[in-house]
Amino acid sequence: MSGGIAYVLDTDGSFATRCNFDLVELEALEQEDVDAVRDLVEEHLRFTGSKLAGVVLDHWELHLPQFVKVMPRDYKRALAELEQVPVSSGGDGFLTTESEGLA
Numbered sequence: 001m002s003g004g005i006a007y008v009l010d011t012d013g014s015f016a017t018r019c020n021f022d023l024v025e026l027e028a029l030e031q032e033d034v035d036a037v038r039d040l041v042e043e044h045l046r047f048t049g050s051k052l053a054g055v056v057l058d059h060w061e062l063h064l065p066q067f068v069k070v071m072p073r074d075y076k077r078a079l080a081e082l083e084q085v086p087v088s089s090g091g092d093g094f095l096t097t098e099s100e101g102l103a
Contacts, residue, residue, distance in 0.1 A: 004068065004075060005069060005071055005072075005073070005075070006069075006070040007029075007033070007036070007037045007040065007067050007068070007069055008067065008068045008070055009056065009063065009066055009067055009068070009070045010017065010066050011063075011066050012039055012101065013066075015068055016068075017071070022073075023072060023073060023074075024071060024072050024073060025069075025070075025071045025073060026068050026069065026070060026071075027069040027070075027071050029064075029067055029069050033069055035066075037067055038057075038060070041053050041057055042057065045057065062083070077086050096100065
């Protein structure tokens with residue numbers, strides 16, 4: 001993986017045995033992940049006509065627990081650091097020609 005979250009359909013439960021846990025963590029899906037995965041599977045079906053995607057959607061409650069969230073450790077660390085840094089000062093300390101009448 002090059003960064004970003006992956007969702008894997010692990011139908012036989014063996015995915016964890018094939019992961020490099022030095023680089024990634026496996027996490028349970030949260031509600032926002034469930035919504036994202038469903039959207040992704042629906043989009044995959046729409047664009048590819050995948051029979052497997054159709055089966056997964058037709059039996060969503062059965063297949064949902066088989067999805068695994070793969071979170072790269074570096075990506076998770078970067079996200080945590082972003083949450084610690086303020087994105088905006090809310091305009092304090094900035095002058096604009098519009099607000100100062102300097103047009």
